[in-house]
Amino acid sequence: MSGEARVLVLVPAPASHRGRRPPASIVLPGRVEVGEIFRIEVRVPRAEENDTRTFRLRCGRPGLRLLDGDLVVTVGRRPTARRAVADSAGPATFDLEDAGD
Secondary structure (H helix, E strand, O other), rough: OOOOOOOOOOOOOOOOOOOOOOOOEEEEOOEOOOOOOOEEEOOOOOOOOEEEEEEEEEEOOOOOEEOOOOOEEEEOOOOEEEEEEEOEEEEEEEEEEEOOO
């Protein structure tokens, strides 16, 4: 076989989750009204049974306040809930940051 006939095919390596932590998900209402108290649920769907994770919730817009603090600790796949109140009507948006262990 000549050198011109050879072809190098590059294939991406399969995704490995070893050493990487699965992402968390947030469940919350799409829209809230003034004075409404609502729940924010945080969970890690693919976590190991005793995997403990700590997250920090950040309000995604002015007019939303957390009532139970901004730190959320999840254990395994069980959801952890926090309460928030809306000072103005609009979408309920929150960001989730990994706060470490």
